[in-house]
Amino acid sequence: MMGIIFAILVVLILVYVVCGFRIVPQNNEGLVETLGKYSKTVKAGFVFIWPLFQRIRKVPLALQPLEISKYSIITKDNAEITTSLTLNYLVTDSYRYFYNNTDSVESMVQLIRGHLRDIIGRMDLNAALGSTKEINDQLFTATGDLTDIYGIRVVRVNVDELLPSPEIQKAMDKQLTADREKTAAIAKAEGEARTIEMTTKAKNDALVATAKAQAEAVKTQADADAYRVNKLQEALSNAGEGYFRNQSLDSFNQLAQGPNNLIVVGKDEMTDLGKVPVIKKVWDQSGDNAE
Incomplete structure (x- = not known):
């Protein structure tokens, strides 16, 4: 037994x-x-x-992810935005984590939410929407040391989204549309002004070119006339008196054969009359040479 x-x-x-x-x-x-x-x-x-x-x-003690659900925050200019964030944390002191708080993770979440409200609450809506990286850095710095009392260390925190309220979103969409229309109108006006400027310049250039061409043509004609006059003077200077007398007799013969065969001239002018056909002949020849 x-x-x-x-x-x-x-x-x-x-x-x-x-x-x-x-x-x-x-x-x-x-x-x-x-x-x-x-x-x-x-x-x-x-x-x-x-x-x-x-x-x-x-x-x-392993690294653990945590997602904090969406909640509302009021910005400095009294705009309501909805935010959500994710973070990674790990337990650095198991005694503090388990005994110093009934729920250290929930306490950490509340702490992060409070600091995020404080950070965004000091920013205008537009500044908050465009400063996600700065918000992440400030939030990480603010919560890094404070969570140590819970035996937790936050390794990474990231604001996933910042969404304005539906009413604010509609107003922002309208403002964005108005800005785009304004930009398009300015671009169109600048394009039309540029077109007018280019057209005006082209017309002015054409007028200048035409004026230069006309001036060049006038100068060329003047040079030709001057050349013909010089040739005429040279020919008259080289011709003898006998040649002019012969031409005068030919002129009288031509006048006599015409219907109007009466002409009165002085005896001193009879010889000069012979210069007329000579002048015409020399003028025509000089014109041909000038051309």
Whole structure:
């Protein structure tokens, strides 16, 4: 009978001891409590606790993502925007994480929300919509040290979106459309002004070119007339008196053959009359040469 009781006790002791072995997974720490009070922290691996008197709480140390759902924020100019963000955090002190706060993650979320409201609340709507990177940097700096009291370190925080309210979005769309129409109207007016400027310049250039061509033609004609006059004077200077007398007789013969054969001239002018056909002949020849 005693042997049976001893065997039962041995079996119970073995079961008790076996039940005391625990495994703490990789990237975890174990918080050992004795009679409900913290006693020690154990690393990942094979550990032993006293069943019924002790228990172990496993705390993950790996990097964990978290998405904070959309919520509203009021900007400096009283515009309502909806924001959502994501972050990555890890537990740096398992004791603080588990015992200093009933829900350290929720406390961290509330802290980040409060700082984000403060940052955006000091910015106008347009500044906030265009400063996502600056907001991320300020938020990361503001929350980095404060979350240490929860045994948590925020590794990355990112504002995923900043959306104005539907009413503000409609107003912004109208303003954007008006700005685009204004830009298009300005571009059209500038194009028309440029076209008028180019057309006017082309007309002015054509007028200048025409005036230059006309001036050149007048100069050429004047040069030709001057050349013919010089030739005429040269020919008259080289002709003898006998030649002019012969021409005068020919002129009188031509007049006599015409219907109007009466002409009165002085005796001194009779010889000059012979110069008329000579002048005409020389003038015509000089004109041909000038051309």
